[in-house]
Amino acid sequence: MLLDKETWIVEATITDMQQAMGNGWITSEEIVQLYIDRIDQYDPKLRSILEVNPDAAEIARSLDMERREKGSRGKLHGIPIVLKDNIDTGDRMHTSAGSLALADSYASEDSFVAAKLRSAGAVLLGKANMTEWANFMSTTMWAGYSSRGGLVLNPYGPGDLFIGGSSSGPAAAAAANLCAAAIGTETSGSIISPASQTCLVGIKPTVGLVSRTGIIPITYTQDSPGPMTRTVSDAAIILSALTGVDDRDEKTLASAVHVNQDYTAYLDEDYLKQARIGIPRHYYKDLDKDRLEVIEAAIEVLKEQGATIIDPVDLPSQETQWDSVVLKYEFKKYLNDYLGKLEKSIPVHSLADVIAFNEEHADKALKYGQNLMIMCEETNGTLTEQEYLDSIKQNLELAGEQGIDFVLREYQLDAIMFLGDEDCNDLAAQMGYPAITVPGGYAQEGVVTSDGYNTKGPQGVTFVGTAFSEPTLFKLAYGYEQATKHRKPPVMDPSC
Secondary structure, eight states: OOSOHHHHTTTOOHHHHHHHHHTTSOOHHHHHHHHHHHHHHHHHHHOOEEEEOTTHHHHHHHHHHHHHHHOOOSTTTTOEEEEETTBOOSSSSBOOTTOSTTTTOBOSSOOHHHHHHHHTTOEEEEEEOOSGGGGOSOTTOOTTEETTTEEOOOTTSTTTSOOOSSOHHHHHHHHTTSSSEEEEEESSSTTHHHHHHTTOEEEEOOBTTBOOTTBOOSOTTTOEEEEEESSHHHHHHHHHHHOOOOTTOGGGGGGGGGSSOOGGGGOOTTGGGGOEEEOOGGGGTTOOHHHHHHHHHHHHHHHHTTOEEEOOOOOTTTTOOOOOHHHHHHHHHHHHHHHTTSOTTSSOSSHHHHHHHHHHTHHHHOSSOOHHHHHHHTSOSSSOOHHHHHHHHHHHIIIIIIIIHHHHHHTTOSEEEEETTTTHHHHHHHHTOOEEEEEEEEESSOOBOTTSOBOOEEEEEEEEOSTTOHHHHHHHHHHHHHHHOOOOOOOOOTTO
């Protein structure tokens, strides 16, 4: 090792860290401290981390001892990972979904995801800021804002560039090298969007591949946790550790034959030579010049790597205007289920309680209002309304047989490709299908949208497939990543 450790930690991969710990050049405890130092130095401006695990150093120290005495547990042994603040950890960190109502809430036990990470030897470094209640509180709330943590900023342009989705804190932390990797959650775009805007790899797994037990929900139908990393390889390592059947989450029962895979086995950069990728031109029609150039350049790279590009492909449902009817009905039911199990000392145990709490603390809790919560509270919470039942049926038909499944079958495709989260999130979300985004370039100018977001900056290329097609998506993403190497770290300045 020729680099000093402070320089080395920037862009170090999970494999780099394992090799360095394995040969004794560095310890997990030292890696944890390097990240804590960077959080102290850079995060006061970014606001990506809500709290650092007060036991992180001690946990790392014990894992170092275990490595010396018994050997490594595997690829995640001693690796510091940040979790989105809606993922329960049975420790001294809070789980609040960014809200003041749950600011003092400690989970009684680990979520399935946290337990899997601990078992694999990961160090849970901290909780990341997020859009409050996963951005299902208000229609006017800025992506990345929470009453508890303020507004997360994009490390590629603090105060200037858009950072979308509710997993904004995990994205900013991983992108700025404040952790080895992060875990986000997605309902529709909350992993893919912020990962795309921060030059990260993000994967939203098939719903049911990773259990949602112990995660503050929006919807049973669409929610899925997944890794946010700086490389495809790191994402594969983490997803391999997260899968598993969980009797407390019935969606995982369908994933039994897909769990316990080593997704690193699918990191095949030569696969592009046999890949068939569809270009859904309809979804590119509203792209500005700079972003269109990014996706066109990606198409050319895939062609150069030998992929068969089918351009264009059309989906019968591509004109569909998706709504949030399913989310409106499921939010109350599943949030009430989660809140109802909290300790009596916590001030809220239902959506109605949250709304009342926010009204009582309106000066701090209602900067953007709570019209979505009020809308959801008006449902009966039993999921028996005909509008809900009709919407579920219609969405499955439009997104599946008239959407993703149709186009993959009709054109014999491995996947369809989008720019970032441009219109692909709702399509994949309705079916619970997987998506992976990988750094695709940089829009130099972009445009300022009607709601004030600047679209310039990092842009991801996103591949979408059918249920449990993660192995194929990893092959495509890895081949593209290795051919382009678009990932560049942000220039960090604590005073910016």
